[in-house]
Amino acid sequence: MREYFLQTRELSIGYRSGARKSLPWKVSPHPVAKIIAEDIELELGAGELICLLGPNGSGKSTLMRTLAGVQKPLGGSVLLKGSDVGRLHPKETAKLLSLVLTERVTTGNMSVYALVALGRYPYTGWMGKLAPEDEVIVRHAIETTGTSRFAHRHIGDLSDGERQKVMIARAIAQDTPIILLDEPTAHLDLPNRLEIIRLLKTLAMEQRKAVVLSTHELDLALQAADRIWLMNPSGGSASAMVSAIPESLVLDGHLEHAFTRNGFEFDSHSGSFRFRHEGGHPVGLIGEGVPAYWTQRALERAGYRVVHGASDIRHVEIETRNGKRNWMYVSGEGCQPVEKGSLDELLLLVSESQNEGKA
Amino acid sequence: MAIASSQPNSPAHPWPSLVPKTGMIVTLLFVLLLLFMLDIALGSVHIPLKSVVAILFGNETGQVAWEKIVMTIRLPKALTAVIAGSALSVSGLQMQTLFRNPLAGPSVLGISAGASLGVAVVMLASGGAANAFAIRQLGLGGSWLIVLAATAGAMAVLLVVLGVAVRIRDNVVLLIVGIMVGNITVSIISIWQYFSAPEEIQDYLIWTFGSLGGVFGSQLAVLAGVVTVGLLISFSTSKPLNVLLLGENYARSLGMGTFSTRMFVILATSLLAGSVTGFCGPIGFIGIAVPHLARSILNTSDHRFLMPSSALMGAILMLACDIIAQMPGTQTTLPINAVTALIGSPVVIWVIVRQKNLRASFS
Incomplete structure (x- = not known):
């Protein structure tokens, strides 16, 4: 077992x-x-x-x-x-489990080294004097977290990222x-x-x-x-x-x-959250791969409903010629395609034609 | 300490030492000794330093008056200054760490206010003129009655705060309760003053000016004994106070007993601040300012070093204030409480503004 x-x-x-x-x-x-x-x-x-x-x-x-x-x-x-945490003495718990909390440690006058050394609290004597083995553990914790560069600096002078690494170093020094x-x-x-x-x-x-x-x-x-x-x-x-x-x-x-x-959906493909796009005016999209994916994202963000492969309504077609990417926009059946060389120009064009349609 | 032998194992980033400038303690001891001698030498009667040393070592100087002045007046006063300065500073340091507040001092728990109430009870409400007369006959600062009243008052307020501390876990709440209990005490005193005779109020006011000069013989021994016990308890809280700097939750997760630490700190502070206030009156400023000075000068947050250096700096500052209060070369003396604030505050402002790490210590 x-x-x-x-x-x-x-x-x-x-x-x-x-x-x-x-x-x-x-x-x-x-x-x-x-x-x-x-x-x-x-x-x-x-x-x-x-x-x-x-x-x-x-x-x-x-x-x-x-x-x-x-x-x-x-x-x-x-x-x-194996032992119930409620019956353990706090000192014993401190040797089994260490914590990194969300609260910001604000003691600016303390060096990173001194703070990490406080992780040895459960192991040191009544005056908290570090034995040579304790110092080895403290230094190892600092090196593991890549914080030795600023070991001499004060906590107050660190960025949030550096500070979080130091707090993790302290937890490592607690050796739990x-x-x-x-x-x-x-x-x-x-x-x-x-x-x-x-x-x-x-x-x-x-x-x-x-x-x-x-x-x-x-x-x-x-x-x-x-x-x-x-x-x-x-x-x-x-x-x-x-x-x-x-x-x-x-x-x-x-x-x-x-x-x-409401308004969000979990995309099981990417494992991330997306705004849920309901309604909106339909826009056809013809294209493949990464460019099609990001074109769809852009159109959806602008509030359109993307219909894949539809060429009978107004639609966008992605073409790649000589390694250059172009977006062809057809504002309706029988209309002339307009060519755009970038995605933001395309978005502008689509929204302009949308407004014309309304007027 | 063995920590000092930290060997840099990579030349690019030598490991920082946990021990701050060790020479500092030696320097502070030297300054303390010098000011101690000066405090005895200077005053309305000037006694040469050489004679002071001779008298202190028990040698004959042929000046019986000087010997009498030194041994019965100035030596007890200088000793009281050393004791009071170190006691107030160490208790201030503990309060600031326990409450994580740079403005905390020995008086925040209402201890000084409690002592004042005790004294006010004796001085203002002594019942009849006969009683008040009897107290005045005893001599103000030197009266055991005043000392006992002050200690009892401090203890009473402290028991209230302790009772709250047992039930309430939050130190910020405890701090507010302490301040409010202090406020209540002060307002009781002012109501009392309002209904008292002017001469009684005057006696009380003189006590609030503070005095280092009223502690002799057995009183000095009692004060020294109580403060020694208080300082020993304080030093023993160095390790838990260090983790308390990370906040109570981290301290608890590291196995620190929050309850026992808090009780030890409150006990030590009440012994230190309570006894000094009882014997010398409410002396302000030192308890709040010296811990900041110690942090600035040593540039550390480690209480194992802050405690002894706060004690030394507190004693030095108190002696310096006493020297100024004696107004050397004149026949007047200033109240010590006025001097500590008047001379000390600008010094502290200067040190803190120059070092810019008061905020670094607390925020």
Whole structure:
């Protein structure tokens, strides 16, 4: 049998809201509980990268907090390497599980090196003095995350991307089998987002850590995660979670169900969200491959409904001659085609002819 | 410390040391010693430094008056300045870190206000003229009654705050509660003042000016003992305070006991600020300003170094303020509380504006 770093057994998460209301003259034996999700059965093993997905308010943070032992579960249990997180001493939990939170660390006067060194807190003595082994671990964490360039700099002087890497370095220095990250890619630009995900993927694969990150980056999650934990897939008031590999979540329609709203649709082909284009005036499109795809995107964005292969209505035909791409626009049956050399000229032309038609 | 022996293993990026300028502590100790001597030497009667050293080491100088001045007045006062300065600075440092607020100081938990209330109770509401007369007979600053009243007041407010701290987990809420309890206390005092005789109010006002000169003999021993205990507790909170800089959630995730840390910090602060306020009156500015000075000069956020250097800088600043308050060469002395703010604030503004890292420390 596989050894799991983290397991949940019949876990239900949420808030006890009745506890404070139990005044002496108003004793309520069972405090009212708001259950966010129940019957959660999750398993997390070495070398796994998990993305925790779910719409805003679906309870991602609550689950994270419950897994980390910061918040008490409403029922069931969270096991860290076999022991109940609720019974572990905070010091022992700190040796099993490290956190990277969304809150911004604002202590500007602290150097990156000193901050990463704080990851050794559970292992050092009462004065927090680092042993030589601790320093080796701290330096290794800094090198792994590629932050040695600015190890001497102050936290306050770092960019958001650099700061996030430093916080991950701190978690690595804590030397725990499990790392939980709450939206580590929020506020970052695309290259930084990719870099963080790649770093976490490497951590899971090379150092055999179990990494769980909550994120809204659906496309990144689909590409990188070994497994996706999806909150509240049925959209009901309280329900179990789904844990599956990304591809089967797409095929089973779970992702679509969880995220689809009016006006958006989940494109199962690309694994990303698109505006839903309903109605609009029909425009025929004749062409193939990448140019046709982006021409369709441009037309849809401008509010037209693209009909493939239709040449009996007004339509666009893509032609490639001598390596040069041209768009031929025919505004109606029997009309002369107008040739345009770029997509934005084409869009302008289509909308002008649309307005003429109205007038 | 072994940390200092960090070997650069790549020449391009030598690993930064966790130990700030180590020579700084030595320099501070030297400055402290110098100012300590100067504080004893200067005053309405000028005593040469050479004689001060001789008297302190128990040698004969042939000047009985000087010996008497040094041993019974100026030495206790200088010692009180050192004790008060370091106690207020260290408790200010802890408050600023615990509440993550650059304006926090030893007085934020209402401790000074509580002490003031205690003193106000004794001075303003002593019932009859006979009582008030008796207290005045005891001598203001040196009166045990005043000290006990101040300590009791500080403890009372502190118990309220502790009671809240047990129930409320949020430090920001605790900070606001502390400030509000302080406000309530101050308003009780002003109502009391409103209905009191002018001479009683005057006595109280003089106490609020602060004084380093009223602590002698057994009182000095008690003050020194309490402050030593407070400083030891404070130093033991260095490690948890360092992770608390990352925020409470990170601190908890690293295994720090939030409750015990908070209780130790509040206990240490009440011992430090409560006892100093009791013996010397409410001395402002030092507790807020010195931690900023220490951070600026050492350029670190590590409490293992900030604690001792804050204690040293607090003592130095307090001695400097006391020297100025004595107005060397004249017969007048200024109230110490006025000097700490008047002379100290511009110094701190200058240091902080020049170093531009006050914001870096907190935001």
